[in-house]
Amino acid sequence: MNTPEVEIRERVRQLLDDDRLPGVLGLRAEHGHVGPHVFNSADDLTALVLEPRYGMALVCQAILDGSPKGRLGVVARGCDERALIEMAKLGQVDLARLVLIGLACSEQQARECMCTRPYPRRIDVGEKVAGVAPGDDARVQQLLAQDVQARLAFWQSEFNRCIKCYGCRNVCPVCICDACVLEEMCWVERGKIPPELPFHLIRAYHIADKCILCGACESACPVDIPLTTLYALSQARLKELFDYEPGLDVTQKSPLTTTLEETPLHEL
Amino acid sequence: MTNSAPEIEDADCILVTGSNTSENHPLISSRILRAKRKGAKLIVVEPRRIHLARFADVYARQKPGTDVAWLNGLVHIILAEGWEDREFIAARTEGIARLREQVAGYPPARVEAITGISPAQLREIARLYASAARASIVYAMGITQHTHGTDNVLALANLAMLTGNIGKRSSGVNPLRGQNNVQGACDMGGLPNVLSGYQPVADPKVREKFEQAWGIEAAGGGSGSLPAKPGLTVVEMANAAAEGAVKGMYIMAENPILSDPDVNHAREALQNLEFLVVQDIFLTETAALADVVLPGSSFAERDGTVTSTDRSVQRMRRAIDPPGAARADWEIVCDVANRVQRNTQHATRGWNYTSPSQIMDEIARLTPSYGGMSYERLEREWLRWPCRSLDDPGTEFLHQGQFTRGRGLFTPVDYREPAEKIDEQYPFILTTGRIVFHYHTGTMTRRSPSLEREVHAGFVELNPDDAQQRGIRDGEMVTVASRRGKIEIKAQVTPTVSRGVVFIPFHFAESAANVLTTRALDPVAKIPEYKVCAVSVDRCQHPEVVMKCQV
Amino acid sequence: MNYRTVLTICPYCGCGCGMYLPVLDGCLGRPIPDKTHPLSQGRLCIKGWSAHEHVASKDRLTKPLVKTQGEFKEVGWDAALDLVAARLLKIREQHGPDSLAFLCSAKCTNEENFLLQKFARAVIGTNNVDHCARL
Numbered sequence: 028m029n030t031p032e033v034e035i036r037e038r039v040r041q042l043l044d045d046d047r048l049p050g051v052l053g054l055r056a057e058h059g060h061v062g063p064h065v066f067n068s069a070d071d072l073t074a075l076v077l078e079p080r081y082g083m084a085l086v087c088q089a090i091l092d093g094s095p096k097g098r099l100g101v102v103a104r105g106c107d108e109r110a111l112i113e114m115a116k117l118g119q120v121d122l123a124r125l126v127l128i129g130l131a132c133s134e135q136q137a138r139e140c141m142c143t144r145p146y147p148r149r150i151d152v153g154e155k156v157a158g159v160a161p162g163d164d165a166r167v168q169q170l171l172a173q174d175v176q177a178r179l180a181f182w183q184s185e186f187n188r189c190i191k192c193y194g195c196r197n198v199c200p201v202c203i204c205d206a207c208v209l210e211e212m213c214w215v216e217r218g219k220i221p222p223e224l225p226f227h228l229i230r231a232y233h234i235a236d237k238c239i240l241c242g243a244c245e246s247a248c249p250v251d252i253p254l255t256t257l258y259a260l261s262q263a264r265l266k267e268l269f270d271y272e273p274g275l276d277v278t279q280k281s282p283l284t285t286t287l288e289e290t291p292l293h294e295l
Numbered sequence: 296m297t298n299s300a301p302e303i304e305d306a307d308c309i310l311v312t313g314s315n316t317s318e319n320h321p322l323i324s325s326r327i328l329r330a331k332r333k334g335a336k337l338i339v340v341e342p343r344r345i346h347l348a349r350f351a352d353v354y355a356r357q358k359p360g361t362d363v364a365w366l367n368g369l370v371h372i373i374l375a376e377g378w379e380d381r382e383f384i385a386a387r388t389e390g391i392a393r394l395r396e397q398v399a400g401y402p403p404a405r406v407e408a409i410t411g412i413s414p415a416q417l418r419e420i421a422r423l424y425a426s427a428a429r430a431s432i433v434y435a436m437g438i439t440q441h442t443h444g445t446d447n448v449l450a451l452a453n454l455a456m457l458t459g460n461i462g463k464r465s466s467g468v469n470p471l472r473g474q475n476n477v478q479g480a481c482d483m484g485g486l487p488n489v490l491s492g493y494q495p496v497a498d499p500k501v502r503e504k505f506e507q508a509w510g511i512e513a514a515g516g517g518s519g520s521l522p523a524k525p526g527l528t529v530v531e532m533a534n535a536a537a538e539g540a541v542k543g544m545y546i547m548a549e550n551p552i553l554s555d556p557d558v559n560h561a562r563e564a565l566q567n568l569e570f571l572v573v574q575d576i577f578l579t580e581t582a583a584l585a586d587v588v589l590p591g592s593s594f595a596e597r598d599g600t601v602t603s604t605d606r607s608v609q610r611m612r613r614a615i616d617p618p619g620a621a622r623a624d625w626e627i628v629c630d631v632a633n634r635v636q637r638n639t640q641h642a643t644r645g646w647n648y649t650s651p652s653q654i655m656d657e658i659a660r661l662t663p664s665y666g667g668m669s670y671e672r673l674e675r676e677w678l679r680w681p682c683r684s685l686d687d688p689g690t691e692f693l694h695q696g697q698f699t700r701g702r703g704l705f706t707p708v709d710y711r712e713p714a715e716k717i718d719e720q721y722p723f724i725l726t727t728g729r730i731v732f733h734y735h736t737g738t739m740t741r742r743s744p745s746l747e748r749e750v751h752a753g754f755v756e757l758n759p760d761d762a763q764q765r766g767i768r769d770g771e772m773v774t775v776a777s778r779r780g781k782i783e784i785k786a787q788v789t790p791t792v793s794r795g796v797v798f799i800p801f802h803f804a805e806s807a808a809n810v811l812t813t814r815a816l817d818p819v820a821k822i823p824e825y826k827v828c829a830v831s832v833d834r835c836q837h838p839e840v841v842m843k844c845q846v
Numbered sequence: 847m848n849y850r851t852v853l854t855i856c857p858y859c860g861c862g863c864g865m866y867l868p869v870l871d872g873c874l875g876r877p878i879p880d881k882t883h884p885l886s887q888g889r890l891c892i893k894g895w896s897a898h899e900h901v902a903s904k905d906r907l908t909k910p911l912v913k914t915q916g917e918f919k920e921v922g923w924d925a926a927l928d929l930v931a932a933r934l935l936k937i938r939e940q941h942g943p944d945s946l947a948f949l950c951s952a953k954c955t956n957e958e959n960f961l962l963q964k965f966a967r968a969v970i971g972t973n974n975v976d977h978c979a980r981l
């Protein structure tokens with residue numbers, strides 16, 4: 028049996044050679060490091076690798092935005108696909124221009140990420156393994172067992188480490204505003220580390236109905252703040268109250284964009 | 296650094312002093328915080344209550360410029376308690392008797408009188424540091440930028456050797472270097488007394504090696520051979536320029552007008568030159584004074600290597616071409632060298648490089664600690680110097696088994712007061728530094744909208760009690776003056792600084808901290824005393840008549 | 847569409863964090879932190895995240911400048927380099943090599959620093975070489 032890597036390379040070759048796609052976004056090993064790369068020719072594919080996990084959705088967006096037409100292939104894990112779907116809902120990418128090569132994550136990878144759905148809708152390579160329900164992990168349970176004061180104290184002490192790199196925001200596929208309120212001085216004092224609590228809470232509720240729990244923020248955080256745990260808590264509530272998960276279907280609207288009468292805004 | 300940076304997270308005690316690590320070396324401070332979460336004890340000794348102090352097991356606030364005293368005090372307590380590492384001392388060091396004798400003069404009560412650190416705190420620091428299996432010291436300019444900076448470093452080394460905390464994984468003495476390639480600029484001989492790899496210019500054998508390699512002898516004529524007498528340091532250059540002994544300067548991508556101490560003097564010095572050429576990417580404050588400005592490359596346009604603070608030699612790669620007619624800095628230097636040589640009889644070899652990789656090959660041939668480096672290897676391997684031969688995998692941590700000189704020598708050092716004392720007219724101690732949002736003289740960061748948005752102007756940190764006493768409110772403009780000049784700057788009232796101490800970041804030309812600083816130097820390292828000078832702070836009475844600083 | 851990512855090092859502090867610079871049709875984008883870098887592990891501070899911003903600044907120097915009567919004029923490389931060589935040589939002739947001084951740079955590469963000190967020592971003949979390590 029071929030390794031997932033070899034199978035993916037073959038899929039990419041097909042897209043480039045048979046389907047005449049101009050490029051496929053994946054990961055390349057070069058100079059002893061690994062980073063995102065657009066493969067344009069089947070000759071380079073020996074350098075294509077699958078680890079580590081880089082968020083691909085924002086890179087897709089940058090490439091599509093930079094060229095008004097044309098299609099792009101992308102090696103996409105479950106989280107990449109959810110990110111792209113959510114971005115499409117928000118008008119950030121045109122899914123019709125993307126060809127996804129679906130990669131299902133291994134059990135180990137899924138566990139590391141505490142991933143809710145470690146597989147895309149269509150799996151080209153890999154085997155589907157079960158995900159973890161949002162909030163169904165030890166960290167979250169432990170927190171929920173404490174009272175509000177203790178939880179606040181926990182988060183406060185975690186946020187104290189923040190050096191305001193904005194990395195969590197920069198890598199977030201669903202943080203889409205052109206003018207970011209985190210940079211507004213009426214909400215967060217500028218030029219101070221650590222930033223006050225609103226910095227983190229504003230981000231949390233701005234993405235409350237969009238976060239696809241890809242974990243990109245946490246892995247970009249230089250001071251290891253467990254950001255996904257915070258966001259998983261709100262995703263768990265969203266699921267419980269509205270049976271809603273972001274990033275599953277472009278036609279689904281967020282339950283938070285409804286009026287008090289429970290009428291979806293887009294039907295008004 | 297004697298250790299590699301990632302190792303820090305496995306230390307079990309970290310002493311941070313003279314380094315505002317989370318702001319100036321954020322990705323190293325993240326390892327310190329990780330170590331802390333893994334159970335390490337964190338000790339922070341800093342005049343300012345810095346971000347890391349929030350996480351410290353012991354945070355002690357010393358009076359600026361008193362480091363030798365508390366470091367000797369630690370040695371005193373450790374010896375008195377018998378907490379020293381006798382095995383290490385016996386096997387690897389010499390001079391313990393003299394050290395013991397000398398630190399006898401630093402009992403905790405005297406240390407408290409000098410530094411303000413209480414005997415209980417000092418004892419706790421000594422206990423935590425000495426009892427750790429892998430203790431690591433992290434320091435930066437807060438230790439070195441003093442007239443006794445060399446003494447501070449020696450005192451730290453004494454402490455590390457005394458407890459055997461050097462030459463081990465996750466345990467050592469780790470100075471953090473402030474700029475992307477400040478380590479490399481030193482390694483490459485960008486210093487007045489040494490050629491690349493710290494080979495002394497005064498050593499005839501060293502000179503001969505380089506003369507042969509560079510074909511200086513063969514060509515004869517011209518200056519004939521390499522100069523043997525060590526040259527001038529930055530601050531001495533400025534002095535010599537002011538006196539007229541130095542007539543011409545070639546400055547590559549530096550901005551001494553903002554970074555030198557007492558910048559009004561530095562400015563006059565450069566203005567006094569007959570000829571100044573500056574190679575840079577912006578018309579910096581320094582470039583504005585030049586006769587010729589040569590447009591160089593930004594980091595995104597650079598090909599070459601840089602050496603990070605933990606001695607890792609890393610490749611930079613050109614992503615885009617420089618704008619307009621701007622060129623790679625190495626090409627510019629080659630062109631100047633070739634033109635100078637065309638007009639003289641004597642020629643040195645090797646100015647026809649076609650790529651930085653060829654230059655690295657020459658560096659490797661002439662520099663023992665870089666001897667095993669090549670671009671080809673750097674493509675595959677992570678190399679930290681010393682890396683002496685092609686099969687040498689590089690060195691993760693230094694001084695394993697042996698020190699460079701054989702046995703480590705304890706060097707007793709005595710506390711001396713900073714060069715400048717406060718008095719009635721100048722009652723505050725000024726200390727300068729950086730903030731996380733900007734970098735050095737701001738030539739790059741102040742042209743970055745994201746950074747400029749966070750902080751766009753200089754400020755002076757002032758303790759709330761001092762502020763109240765002087766009727767200064769937060770955010771108000773104040774005049775800060777020293778014996779050399781004065782600036783107008785916004786007050787930031789904050790308990791980050793203690794009473795009697797003020798802090799100004801030096802990134803901002805409009806309120807340049809270095810208008811105030813003193814040119815007093817450490818006698819050995821020739822580092823200016825940026826961390827201590829005497830200033831006054833007053834409300835701006837008549838803002839319109841206050842002289843704006845001239846930079 | 848031409849999209850490349852180029853692996854390089856942050857220009858700021860001595861940590862030496864790794865980053866990929868994305869280049870789309872010649873334009874530099876926001877760095878992508880290198881997840882395989884042993885120190886930075888896919889993280890950067892705010893300076894690293896903003897490292898591309900100054901590169902495209904309109905203040906970038908694009909031509910050699912020569913000052914005449916207190917005003918900078920743009921000139922070609924030949925004119926600028928000839929002038930630099932001539933003036934350095936003249937000063938050396940009149941006042942000796944130690945009347946010239948050179949500043950290397952903590953912002954330039956090892957290769958560039960090596961060459962500038964080689965130029966100062968081997969071609970000009972002075973050890974007046976330093977940089978702002980102490981500052």
Ligand code: SF4
Pocket residue numbers: 188189190191192193194195196244247248249250251252
């Ligand atoms: S990534 Fe971490 S340190 Fe950076 S802004 Fe977000 S929470 Fe703060």
Ligand code: SF4
Pocket residue numbers: 320321322323856857858859860861862863886889890891892893894895
């Ligand atoms: S990203 Fe920040 S910590 Fe890393 S090298 Fe750049 S300035 Fe230093």
